[in-house]
Amino acid sequence: MAAYLARKLLLMIPTILGIVVLTFILFRVVAPDPAMVLAGKMKSPNQLEALRARLGTDRPRWLNFAAAREHGFWHVFDSQFFNVLAFRFRPSYRTNESVWELMARKAPVSLAIQLPAFFIELGLQLAIALYTASRRGKPVDYVVTFLSVLGMSVPALSIYIGAQYLFGGYLRWFPIAGWSPGFFYAIHFAALPILVSVIVGLGWGTRFYRTTTLEEIGNDYVRTARAKGVAGSDVMLTHVFRNVLIPVVTNTVVALPFLITGALLLERLFQIPGMGGLLVDAIHTQDEPVVMAVVYVTAVAYCLMLVLTDLLYSWVDPRVALK
Amino acid sequence: MRKAKWIFVGYLALVVLIVAGIAISFSAAPPRNPQALTLPILDSIRTLDPAEVNDDIGHPLVGSLYEGLYNYKYGVKPYTMFPDLASQMPQISPDGLVWTIKLRKGIHFYDPTKKVFSDGIGPEVKAADVAYSFKRVGDFNLASPNYSWFDGLFVGLDKWWEYTKNTPKNKVDFDRPVEGFEVVDDYTIRFHLMRPDPQFIFLLAHDPTMIVCRRAVEYWGDSFRQHPVGTGAYALVQNLPDQRMVFEENPIYRGKSDIDGTTPLAKDDPSREPHIKRVEYQYFAETLPVWWLLKQGYFDLIADIPKDAFRQAIKNGELAPELTKLGLRRIPVTETATDYISFNMADPVLGKNKPLRQAMSMAFDRTKYVNDFWMGVGQPATSVIPPTLPTYDASEKNPYTGLNLLAAQALMEQAKRIQGGPIPPLKLLMRGADTTSRQMGEFMATQMARIGVTLEPEYRDWARWQEMTDNRQTQVFDSGWVADYPDEQDFYQLFYSKNIPNAGVNSFVYSNPAFDALYEKAMVMQDSPERRELYKQMNRMLNEDCPGIWVYYRMQNVLVYDWVQEYSWMDYGYAWRQHLTLDQAMRTKAFASGVFRH
Numbered sequence: 001m002a003a004y005l006a007r008k009l010l011l012m013i014p015t016i017l018g019i020v021v022l023t024f025i026l027f028r029v030v031a032p033d034p035a036m037v038l039a040g041k042m043k044s045p046n047q048l049e050a051l052r053a054r055l056g057t058d059r060p061r062w063l064n065f066a067a068a069r070e071h072g073f074w075h076v077f078d079s080q081f082f083n084v085l086a087f088r089f090r091p092s093y094r095t096n097e098s099v100w101e102l103m104a105r106k107a108p109v110s111l112a113i114q115l116p117a118f119f120i121e122l123g124l125q126l127a128i129a130l131y132t133a134s135r136r137g138k139p140v141d142y143v144v145t146f147l148s149v150l151g152m153s154v155p156a157l158s159i160y161i162g163a164q165y166l167f168g169g170y171l172r173w174f175p176i177a178g179w180s181p182g183f184f185y186a187i188h189f190a191a192l193p194i195l196v197s198v199i200v201g202l203g204w205g206t207r208f209y210r211t212t213t214l215e216e217i218g219n220d221y222v223r224t225a226r227a228k229g230v231a232g233s234d235v236m237l238t239h240v241f242r243n244v245l246i247p248v249v250t251n252t253v254v255a256l257p258f259l260i261t262g263a264l265l266l267e268r269l270f271q272i273p274g275m276g277g278l279l280v281d282a283i284h285t286q287d288e289p290v291v292m293a294v295v296y297v298t299a300v301a302y303c304l305m306l307v308l309t310d311l312l313y314s315w316v317d318p319r320v321a322l323k
Numbered sequence: 324m325r326k327a328k329w330i331f332v333g334y335l336a337l338v339v340l341i342v343a344g345i346a347i348s349f350s351a352a353p354p355r356n357p358q359a360l361t362l363p364i365l366d367s368i369r370t371l372d373p374a375e376v377n378d379d380i381g382h383p384l385v386g387s388l389y390e391g392l393y394n395y396k397y398g399v400k401p402y403t404m405f406p407d408l409a410s411q412m413p414q415i416s417p418d419g420l421v422w423t424i425k426l427r428k429g430i431h432f433y434d435p436t437k438k439v440f441s442d443g444i445g446p447e448v449k450a451a452d453v454a455y456s457f458k459r460v461g462d463f464n465l466a467s468p469n470y471s472w473f474d475g476l477f478v479g480l481d482k483w484w485e486y487t488k489n490t491p492k493n494k495v496d497f498d499r500p501v502e503g504f505e506v507v508d509d510y511t512i513r514f515h516l517m518r519p520d521p522q523f524i525f526l527l528a529h530d531p532t533m534i535v536c537r538r539a540v541e542y543w544g545d546s547f548r549q550h551p552v553g554t555g556a557y558a559l560v561q562n563l564p565d566q567r568m569v570f571e572e573n574p575i576y577r578g579k580s581d582i583d584g585t586t587p588l589a590k591d592d593p594s595r596e597p598h599i600k601r602v603e604y605q606y607f608a609e610t611l612p613v614w615w616l617l618k619q620g621y622f623d624l625i626a627d628i629p630k631d632a633f634r635q636a637i638k639n640g641e642l643a644p645e646l647t648k649l650g651l652r653r654i655p656v657t658e659t660a661t662d663y664i665s666f667n668m669a670d671p672v673l674g675k676n677k678p679l680r681q682a683m684s685m686a687f688d689r690t691k692y693v694n695d696f697w698m699g700v701g702q703p704a705t706s707v708i709p710p711t712l713p714t715y716d717a718s719e720k721n722p723y724t725g726l727n728l729l730a731a732q733a734l735m736e737q738a739k740r741i742q743g744g745p746i747p748p749l750k751l752l753m754r755g756a757d758t759t760s761r762q763m764g765e766f767m768a769t770q771m772a773r774i775g776v777t778l779e780p781e782y783r784d785w786a787r788w789q790e791m792t793d794n795r796q797t798q799v800f801d802s803g804w805v806a807d808y809p810d811e812q813d814f815y816q817l818f819y820s821k822n823i824p825n826a827g828v829n830s831f832v833y834s835n836p837a838f839d840a841l842y843e844k845a846m847v848m849q850d851s852p853e854r855r856e857l858y859k860q861m862n863r864m865l866n867e868d869c870p871g872i873w874v875y876y877r878m879q880n881v882l883v884y885d886w887v888q889e890y891s892w893m894d895y896g897y898a899w900r901q902h903l904t905l906d907q908a909m910r911t912k913a914f915a916s917g918v919f920r921h
Binding site for chain 2: 031032033036037038039040041042043044045046047048050051053054094095096105116119120122123124126127161164165168169172176177178179180181182185187188194237241245268269270271273277278280281284285286
């Protein structure tokens with residue numbers, strides 16, 4: 001187990017490094033000079049110089065040989081890239097706020113939407129999948145399959161806007177958009193985004209878990225259990241469900257980092273001040289420290305979650321041995 | 324095996340709990356303050372520091388919190404300036420290099436957090452504060468995006484800039500004198516300019532020259548941008564980033580801009596500003612929710628109809644009846660802004676070929692463009708100067724802005740002779756990669772194809788577009804200019820050849836010594852019939868040279884509920900909200916009628 005963990009953790013390093021290098025190249029090499037963007041329509045060379053100094057883009061990108069000559073070898077790493085690699089992110093170009101503070105403020109908001117949406121969605125997906133799989137070929141199966149495919153085919157944006165108009169604008173059951181501090185106020189504004197998140201995610205999960213369940217139902221142990229006279233619901237919940245849990249664990253654990261990063265479109269449309277909106281705004285405005293920080297942290301969290309998934313496999317299914 | 328069953332049951336219980344929580348929260352809608360004016364803001368606020376603000380979103384907010392030396396009279400057109408923190412208009416030396424300005428007395432900074440000043444009342448605004456505020460903009464460490472307004476304008480500012488550049492941020496000595504900002508006495512500041520600059524007066528009514536409180540800046544440090552301490556009619560009482568900002572009346576405000584702090588208006592004086600004591604700004608990234616919330620009466624006013632809602636809002640050129648029934652009224656506004664398609668005059672094909680540029684301008688159907696893309700809201704342009712500026716002359720015909728395909732084709736023959744053969748395909752750079760930009764690019768290409776010019780549109784996001792135009796890496800590009808002050812010079816600077824280098828504002832790369840000579844002569848003159856004549860000559864020169872296709876003058880449709888009165892569109896200046904009035908009885912009645920529901 002320890003050797004397995006060590007190997008997996010070591011393998012994370014090149015993966016994360018690759019992601020960071022790629023994002024860094026996109027934003028610091030390919031993208032336009034952020035000082036030019038921030039300077040606005042009136043620019044002067046002095047102003048651009050000062051802005052670059054403030055943003056830290058006046059430093060060497062990869063290695064700082066000048067600093068090394070002046071202050072010693074280790075200062076060669078006092079460069080834009082190694083600062084990012086060492087989690088030394090500069091403040092947001094736009095607001096000058098620390099990216100850590102920004103993330104600490106916005107991640108809980110995203111979680112307030114994503115976490116309940118995820119659990120409701122998963123519960124419904126599993127319940128519907130188990131039910132329809134046990135009634136394969138019956139009308140209810142066809143109806144659910146049709147609705148699932150429909151849900152997967154309609155673009156999420158259309159569902160968001162449609163729901164916003166119908167439930168918020170026309171029926172006025174929910175607030176159209178917005179956010180407010182305070183637990184109950186937050187839930188008040190979170191209700192519709194949670195609902196549409198569930199609607200958007202329900203289709204594919206139901207289809208996926210239905211297929212997985214059907215595969216399990218066709219196995220010998222299910223036939224044996226039924227032949228032994230075990231009740232249908234007990235077969236599904238105690239025998240089949242446990243084996244269906246393996247893809248559930250994979251999807252759940254891997255989804256966790258993305259619950260924190262939020263849903264990009266959803267947050268913008270419903271005016272949820274979470275991580276999704278932060279990332280979209282940062283990309284639009286070339287706010288590279290924010291993008292780098294979010295991407296980097298997400299990449300690390302994702303890789304860690306993959307390792308955790310492997311560990312959970314062995315818990316869910318004792319046949320899986322980690323070597 | 325029971326474990327799986329329990330997991331499933333646990334899940335269901337959790338889902339039930341969440342759904343129950345949501346149901347309970349339905350009665351928890353945050354209460355609305357009936358006295359507040361509620362407005363949307365369509366972008367997040369970067370800063371509330373006047374030295375740093377350079378965007379349309381932050382500008383009106385900063386302008387409610389801080390004041391400058393001068394401002395524009397609210398609702399008065401043509402725009403007229405008045406002394407705000409200054410007590411009188413500036414005394415300008417005969418050579419135009421020395422500006423002496425007297426300050427009003429008895430005006431104090433207000434600290435709503437009461438952290439810098441325990442009772443909230445800060446020191447009186449004095450000339451040293453003016454000098455300090457100007458020095459801040461010239462501080463290398465602050466890297467103000469507004470520094471370009473100051474660069475090369477004030478005597479000794481270059482030395483101050485170098486000094487701050489070589490001094491750590493927290494070691495800068497702001498008591499160090501700068502020759503250009505002379506504190507004559509507590510209530511007199513004298514500016515020494517490097518060159519005569521009649522437009523300097525406009526800079527004194529612009530955000531970067533608003534006066535800040537030194538002790539507040541020193542107390543808050545970098546977070547001063549979120550903790551304004553100003554002299555404006557409003558004070559920031561709540562700031563939830565990316566959610567909401569709440570402004571309330573500054574309790575020590577003098578009640579009106581153009582009076583001294585020593586003679587404030589009484590609290591019960593009906594003319595005392597701000598009339599609306601509380602303004603709530605709600606941040607929205609998308610316009611459709613704003614539109615729906617306006618129709619629910621949640622917002623009292625929006626500055627423009629969202630493009631996606633336009634067909635619903637305007638019927639037969641008028642506001643739709645269902646909206647007027649709600650109590651909304653439409654205020655159409657022509658902005659002091661021109662949209663155009665620029666030619667890069669340094670381009671070997673375009674720069675030398677005036678008939679080609681003229682032909683392209685004549686082949687462009689501006690009316691169709693305005694109808695197709697702006698729902699007919701906007702005026703086809705006849706020159707770069709918009710109609711809201713004094714020298715715009717509707718009777719003066721520009722032969723190259725009317726659609727005339729026959730004449731354009733004749734000009735194309737000349738163009739081909741100059742080129743020595745067919746005109747090669749031209750790259751058209753669009754500032755956006757969204758669907759609308761693509762449709763516009765295709766529209767422009769189709770228009771030019773009618774005279775045998777091939778335009779190849781390239782779509783780039785705004786940042787890349789800006790970089791390419793700054794680096795002059797373009798041939799033809801869509802662009803535009805919004806005026807910063809009510810003087811045509813703001814537009815003519817776009818064609819002055821000394822504004823070409825260092826990513827200057829002359830992105831046309833237009834260089835014409837005759838134009839430069841007129842510009843240099845006009846830019847040091849005060850407004851006069853002679854200067855206006857020079858401006859008109861410059862305009863004719865540009866119309867003839869066609870460095871761009873003048874496309875249209877922007878218009879906006881402000882929508883405002885009847886209970887909000889005294890609204891007036893202002894292109895320039897600040898402190899607009901304090902003039903608005905709110906008829907609460909009318910609003911209450913409208914809501915009670917059942918038209919709206921929250």
